[in-house]
Amino acid sequence: MSIPRPEHPKMQFYRPDWVNLNGEWSYEFDFGKSGIERGLQNSTGFAGKITVPFCPESPLSGVGHTDFIESMFYQRALEIPAAWNGRRILLHFGAVDYTAVIYLDGVEVGRHSGGSISFTIDLTRHVEAGKSYNLVVHVLDDQRSFVQPFGKQCPQFQSCGCSYTRVTGIWQTVWLEAAGIQGLKKCRIVPEFDQGAFGFLPEYFEERPGNTLTVRILAEGREVAVETVPASAWGPFSVTVPEPRAWSPEDPFLYTIVFEVKNASGELLDRVESYGGLRKIHVEGDRLFLNNKPLFLRMVLDQGYYPDGVWTAPSDEALVRDIELSMAAGFNSARLHQKVFEERFHYHADRMGYLTWGESACWGLGWTRSQWYTQDRYTGVFNFLREWRETVERDANHPSIIAWTPLNETERPVDLDFYRGVMTEVYDLTRQVDPTRPVNDTSGYQHVKTDLWTVHLYRKDAAELKEALTPAGGGVWHTSPDHEVPYAGQPYLNDEFGGFMYIPPERAKFAANTWGYHGLDLKSPEELCAKIAEQVDYMLTVPNLSGYCYTQLTDVEQEQNGLYNYDRTAKVPEGMLKAIFGKSPEWAK
Structure with a gap:
């Protein structure tokens, strides 16, 4: 059987001596969370079979279990190549949601918490070259605790609103690597x-x-x-x-x-x-500059969901295809939204010249939004800061990433003073780890300390957008004037707008709760493009605007407001989108 996702996951740090561990593993769900008591860490094989690196909720995993999974176990044999004698042996996980405890022959050898980010277990002192071991991974994923970030994974049983199918366990490539002991x-x-x-x-x-x-x-x-x-x-x-x-x-x-x-x-x-890549991104006054030239960002919102793989692209070609679709539509950049994208995506963005903003999967944290409030807010802050630091450290070398957005729509925090203190720490931590890129503290709402002033203005026509984006008294839009800090002259961006729903006549609604913004029932590609064009054309005339972000690249499950269908097929004839999104203001040409 061929290995799924066989390509090297980390082209920013490549060694030739590596083994891809994707493919068939055995698994067992542990709904009672009694697996350790029952000795499942010692198992040499479970009855269930799952295809790694696809999560058990996905069709590509061969499982397709979409209810909540708070505990499960994976198992496979692990063979250490004999040629690796005298080398450092590293076991890499692209990502495991949320906590992973790693066992070799029943003995714990490492653990990691953080569902979006890569981690490595150094096996050197636990293994010998030329021998085989039994690898078991215990996964814990208590999404409804609201102390662990989960992005757009739905906290209810059925996908609804802006939330979609959940992701549990291994969802990126697992691989073994040999390095120098003093390497x-x-x-x-x-x-x-x-x-x-x-x-x-x-x-x-x-x-x-x-x-x-x-x-x-x-x-x-x-x-x-x-x-x-x-x-x-x-x-x-x-x-x-x-x-x-x-x-x-x-x-x-x-x-x-x-x-x-x-x-x-x-x-x-x-x-x-x-x-x-030899490039520079910086802020001067209310403008962004790339390589010392003014930059206008024509961004699209990309959530990185796939019908068959959920958070995991079915193939490397699918990652490339998403970038190609965006560029074909006229965009020069993307907001990678509520998900930490895999490193292969950033590699392709690097080589294709596709600008991105890196973001966390912050939704689900009780201290950021009142509907998820939990008294245990300190654990949530700790979990977020740790995982966000790991994210910035992992991806800082990619030239295509030009800004960081730690959080998104931090709406109605219960304790404003606490929130402001945490947001200040988030900004300072990000700048400390990477002082070379601007930081958008939170996209759209409740700014505290930020290099970019971003707003989310979903309006049904250009007249309503103009009223909000350029207030009559001057200045910029404030989502929460009584809660946000004053605007300090940063670059101004409308980094979410649009969201118009158009379902081609040959397509059906994804679900009974399918929706788009504004409640409009657009009947043709021409109607869709006309609605978008009037808003884009207006924004190109706003002197102090440094960019926009259209929602969104593709439909995602019941949210059918994408420029492309969920399966990446076209909604609009070729060229119509590029005629809208391919334009920049005169000052940025």
């Missing part, structure tokens, strides 16, 4: 656009006196720069690139970057391949 653990790559250089901040598994790190930078296969430095714990350094070539949407040029760790005798200990 490179990770390395931050910072484009220093104005200096024509890349900055590096490496971290190692172990250090030894005399070890060195050599960085080789290649352009189209030709080495253009090389630097060797001591492999030490605190060793930030820069490497200048001769005749630097910028990364941009028009020319998404990527330099190949090769890291080599050697010992004092010159023996190669570890080798990692990566890449980088």
Whole structure:
């Protein structure tokens, strides 16, 4: 049987010695949460079969169980290649929702909480090359606790409103990798656009006196720069690139970057391949600048849901196709919404020149919205801050990501002082981990400390949009004037609008509760495009507007307000959308 999603998950940090663990695993649901008492961590095989990396709720998993799953177990054999003797053995999980406890032969070897982000278990001291082990993963996912972020996963049994099918357990690729014992653990790559250089901040598994790190930078296969430095714990350094070539949407040029760790005798200990794009994103007054040129963002909202895989794309080609569909519609960028997208998506965005905003799956946290309020708000804050830090650290090297949006629509917080304190910490943490990108503290509502002023203005026509977007007294729209901080001149963006529902005549409603914004019953592609065009054309005339984000790229289950159907087929004849979304204001051309 062929391996699903066989491609390497992490092209930003590639070693050739790796084994993809996707495919058939055995599983058992643990609805009574008694599995540990019953010794399921020792199992050598369950009766159920599931296809990893697809969640059990998805058709592609072969299971299709869509009710709540608060506990379940996975199992498979794990063989360590004999050729990996003397190497560091790493077990990687692209993502597991929500808590994963990892067992080898019944012994716990690691655990991780955070349903959206990747993690690694170092197996070196637990395994020997050439031997086989029994791998069991215990998953815990208490979504209705409202202390763990779940994004657009529905907290009710049936999908409704803006919430869709749930995701439990393993939903991204699992793989095994061999690294050097004293090898490179990770390395931050910072484009220093104005200096024509890349900055590096490496971290190692172990250090030894005399070890060195050599960085080789290649352009189209030709080495253009090389630097060797001591492999030490605190060793930030820069490497200048001769005749630097910028990364941009028009020319998404990527330099190949090769890291080599050697010992004092010159023996190669570890080798990692990566890449980088030389670009700069910054704010000047109320404008965004890319590579020191003013930037107008024509964004689309992308939620990353798939009919057959839910949060998991059925194939690598499906990730590429979503970017192609967006660009074909005239967009230059996307808000990746209420989901931490897998690294393969960012890799394709990097090489295709597709700008994105990185976001968390923050919905579900009781401290952010009154309808999910829980007294245990401190656990929710802790869980969010930990996972968000891991997200920014993992994805900071991708040149296509140009802004961070930690939270979305943090509406009606119960304790305003508490909320403001947490939001200030969220902003400061994000800027501390990555000072190179602007931070949109919360998309649309309740701004506290932010580099971008974003609003959500769903209006049924251009006249209503104008009234809200450009208030008669001047200034910008405030969702909650009594709760938000004053506007301080940041770039102004309408980062959610539209949402018009049009269902082609050959299509049926997804469900009885299918909906779109405004309650309009549009009958043709021409009606849909006319409604959108009047709002887009108006926004291009607003002098202080730095961009917009249309809701949304595709239908998602009962929310049938996408520009494409849920299966990615067209609703509108080719070219009609690009004629609307492909335009920028004169100042940004």
